Amino acid sequence: MKESSHFVHKYLRSSKRFPHIWCAGCGIGIFMQALIRVIDKIGYSKDEVVLVSGIGCSSRLPVYVDFNTLHATHGRALTFATGVKLANPRLKVITIMGDGDAASIGGNHLIHAARRNVEIVSFVINNQVYGMTGGQSSPTTPYGLKTTSAPYGNLEAPFDISRLVEAAGAVFVGRTTVYHTPQLERLIEKSLKKDGFSMVEVLAQCVTYSGRWMGLASPVEMMAWQRDNAITVEKAAEMNETELAGKVVIGVLVDRERPIYDKEYGKLAREKLKV
Amino acid sequence: MTRVDIYRGWCKKCGICIAFCPKETLVADKDSVPTITDLESCTGCRLCEMRCPDFAIVVTKDEKQKTKSGSAAG
Ligand SMILES: Cc1ncc(C[n+]2csc(CCOP(=O)(O)OP(=O)(O)O)c2C)c(N)n1
Numbered sequence: 001m002k003e004s005s006h007f008v009h010k011y012l013r014s015s016k017r018f019p020h021i022w023c024a025g026c027g028i029g030i031f032m033q034a035l036i037r038v039i040d041k042i043g044y045s046k047d048e049v050v051l052v053s054g055i056g057c058s059s060r061l062p063v064y065v066d067f068n069t070l071h072a073t074h075g076r077a078l079t080f081a082t083g084v085k086l087a088n089p090r091l092k093v094i095t096i097m098g099d100g101d102a103a104s105i106g107g108n109h110l111i112h113a114a115r116r117n118v119e120i121v122s123f124v125i126n127n128q129v130y131g132m133t134g135g136q137s138s139p140t141t142p143y144g145l146k147t148t149s150a151p152y153g154n155l156e157a158p159f160d161i162s163r164l165v166e167a168a169g170a171v172f173v174g175r176t177t178v179y180h181t182p183q184l185e186r187l188i189e190k191s192l193k194k195d196g197f198s199m200v201e202v203l204a205q206c207v208t209y210s211g212r213w214m215g216l217a218s219p220v221e222m223m224a225w226q227r228d229n230a231i232t233v234e235k236a237a238e239m240n241e242t243e244l245a246g247k248v249v250i251g252v253l254v255d256r257e258r259p260i261y262d263k264e265y266g267k268l269a270r271e272k273l274k275v
Numbered sequence: 276m277t278r279v280d281i282y283r284g285w286c287k288k289c290g291i292c293i294a295f296c297p298k299e300t301l302v303a304d305k306d307s308v309p310t311i312t313d314l315e316s317c318t319g320c321r322l323c324e325m326r327c328p329d330f331a332i333v334v335t336k337d338e339k340q341k342t343k344s345g346s347a348a349g
Pocket residue numbers: 055056057058059074097098099100101102125127129130131132133138206
């Protein structure tokens with residue numbers, strides 16, 4: 001019997017070499033499949049989707065897929081994406097960033113994109129480390145963890161990216177892990193359908209570095225960790241800070257409405273400039 | 276019956292599909308690539324397909340089985 005073909009093949013660039021470059025068991029591939037599955041399910045055309053990324057292992061994702069793609073500079077995915085959205089508001093503009101990309105070099109762009117509420121759907125692949133450059137601490141590396149750049153343990157407290165983006169004004173914020181794949185797909189779908197700036201933080205394993213730093217020897221152990229340490233938003237509401245220490249709260253964290261920058265801008269341009 | 280196709284050429288032997296299959300339908304062969312010993316046990320839940328980082332598994336659900344709300348086809 002003929003093998004049935006994987007639906008992602010419709011979206012992969014035939015000019016790229018597969019299997020892809022990511023290490024065996026890396027969580028980025030799981031996210032990539034989920035994103036494509038949801039895009040396929042909603043039925044966006046390839047031409048109306050724009051994927052913008054920065055630099056890093058996570059940011060390599062758009063290279064592999066046959067949408068409009070922009071592999072920009074480190075930390076600047078959101079600036080390029082803002083320009084694309086304002087130039088052509090009909091496009092579905094999506095950014096893919098790593099935790100370093102989004103929260104250290106690109107931290108300012110992240111908070112201001114959320115504050116402006118430009119309609120961009122952003123995904124932060126949080127593997128708690130700089131994967132591509134060799135396992136240095138990122139702004140989400142847990143306190144005390146030994147990394148390439150912190151051989152005696154990380155002295156910095158980690159950012160909670162979701163809370164940061166919530167405080168900055170994002171209208172939709174969700175968080176989950178790649179272990180929770182069905183929920184990941186639901187959050188991707190919700191964020192794609194939301195008007196305004198949305199972000200989904202996706203906890204994903206970097207097997208080669210953060211796994212090693214955390215003493216988790218395999219992708220299976222890392223995903224079991226995600227399974228065992230995730231707490232739903234509903235359950236977390238009944239827990240105190242001590243009980244929640246070291247846990248990952250998953251689900252829809254924010255869903256609200258605020259004026260959307262690109263829509264207001266379009267209105268203004270039509271009224272005042274008659275364009 | 277549900278079909279589970281595995282593309283050996285793209286599999287990186289990470290073991291995720293095997294470890295988290297709820298029915299232990301998938302087992303590692305001598306090269307650590309997943310293989311199926313007892314397809315009857317597969318519920319067609321697709322979790323292995325969804326969690327494979329390398330797009331190396333496709334689960335094709337049998338139409339008849341779908342109408343039986345996921346119960347294993349006999
Ligand atoms: C302006 C600039 N500074 C530094 C670098 C080096 N660099 C490349 S990727 C990266 C960090 C990657 O970490 P993250 O964004 O978390 O992505 P990951 O690889 O973990 O997915 C850094 C510092 C760069 N490419 N450009």
